[in-house]
Amino acid sequence: MTSSRILLLVLVATASAFTYNEAIAKENAALSFASYCPNAAIHNWSVGYVSKSYPDLTNIEVFENLVSGTKGYIAYNKKESAIVVVFRGSSNIQNWIENISFGKTEYNKACKCKVHTGFHDAFVSLKPKLDSLFPGYATKYPYAAIHVTGHSLGGAMATLYALELAEAGRTVGLFTYGSPRVGDPDFYDWFTKYTKITHFRVVNQNDTVPHLPLYAMGFYHQDREIWYHDGTHTVCAATRGEDKTCSYTVKSTSNADHSTYIGLSSSVDC
Numbered sequence: 001m002t003s004s005r006i007l008l009l010v011l012v013a014t015a016s017a018f019t020y021n022e023a024i025a026k027e028n029a030a031l032s033f034a035s036y037c038p039n040a041a042i043h044n045w046s047v048g049y050v051s052k053s054y055p056d057l058t059n060i061e062v063f064e065n066l067v068s069g070t071k072g073y074i075a076y077n078k079k080e081s082a083i084v085v086v087f088r089g090s091s092n093i094q095n096w097i098e099n100i101s102f103g104k105t106e107y108n109k110a111c112k113c114k115v116h117t118g119f120h121d122a123f124v125s126l127k128p129k130l131d132s133l134f135p136g137y138a139t140k141y142p143y144a145a146i147h148v149t150g151h152s153l154g155g156a157m158a159t160l161y162a163l164e165l166a167e168a169g170r171t172v173g174l175f176t177y178g179s180p181r182v183g184d185p186d187f188y189d190w191f192t193k194y195t196k197i198t199h200f201r202v203v204n205q206n207d208t209v210p211h212l213p214l215y216a217m218g219f220y221h222q223d224r225e226i227w228y229h230d231g232t233h234t235v236c237a238a239t240r241g242e243d244k245t246c247s248y249t250v251k252s253t254s255n256a257d258h259s260t261y262i263g264l265s266s267s268v269d270c
Contacts, residue, residue: 020200020226020235024080026262027054028175029202032151033261035072035088037270039064042073048269057084059140061133068125072154074133082145082173083137085130085161087123089152089178089266093258096153097208102217104184113186116213119156126157147173151266152209152258155179155201159191159222166194174199177261178209181219188220188240202226203246204261208253215241215248228262 034042034050039062045051056079064071072087090096104114105121137144146165150158155176162174174197183191191197199222203210213219223238227246236243259266 022233022262024173025175025200025202025226026264027080028084028147028149029151029177029261029264030054031057031084031086032089032149032154032175032177033264033266033268034270035086035150035154036091036266037268039071041270046270049264050268050270054079056080059137063126063129063133065125065129068122070122070125070157072126072130072150072157074130074137076137076141076144077147080145080147081141081143082147083134083141085134085146085148085158087126087148087150087154087157087161089150089154093152093209094255097212097255100180100212102213102219104218107183107187107190111186111190113184113190115160115183115187116156116180116219119153119180119182120160122153123157123160130161145173146170147175149175149177150179151177151261152179156182159199162197162199163191163194166196169196171196172198175202176200177202178204178207178258179221180209180212181215181221183220184218185220185240188222191222192240200224200226202228202261204228205257206250206252206254207247207257208255209258210247211250211253 030050034047037047057075060075062073103117105117107115148158148162162172165172221242225236227234236246
């Protein structure tokens with residue numbers, strides 16, 4: 001095979017990887033919302049409209065830290081042939097928004113970058129159980145894709161976990177919904193160099209949370225934003241510091257816009 005042919009295939013594969021698929025994004029939004037359900041409902045996959053619309057999850061295990069109030073679950077999605085790791089957001093979004101801080105902590109010595117202290121601590125609180133669960137899924141489903149997803153604070157934790165997997169050499173599809181900004185500009189650079197992560201950061205209308213912590217305080221989003229607004233959606237530019245023509249333009253934010261994504265509600269009857 002000629003070098004020009006190889007280059008063409010690489011370019012096609014790269015373009016395909018960053019093609020937004022709304023159906024897959026909607027499914028992962030639903031799976032994220034299911035994480036707010038009680039543990040037993042998740043384990044039995046009896047989670048209202050989510051399990052009715054997406055019945056193909058099996059081998060479901062909840063991981064939780066009762067002290068930190070953090071939670072998620074891992075499962076195998078038969079339809080998508082994917083291992084799915086889902087992180088739950090805050091159970092009280094208003095209280096969470098009112099008490100969000102702006103502290104940063106070192107991500108690791110190699111990247112010389114920093115992330116939000118609270119998001120980092122939340123993720124670390126779940127790592128021991130998740131670290132014990134994931135290898136079993138990777139062994140049982142060696143050819144499965146890996147999807148990592150979460151809504152709100154869950155999106156921040158999902159971002160950190162997807163990066164950890166990519167650092168270990170795994171290819172990851174990351175889907176976040178209403179995620180806050182996770183780290184500083186150096187963290188953006190560190191995350192972006194891991195091309196094994198395909199990230200779609202979905203923002204609904206004037207959702208408050210994606211505007212936190214403040215850009216002016218040195219917090220950046222990761223690419224790539226998909227902004228739903230005015231009955232359509234925009235695939236925003238992949239730009240260091242985020243596309244200033246997308247949700248960054250919002251002047252009046254809305255907590256109500258945080259509770260619905262791609263036509264789905266975070267209130268699941270479970």
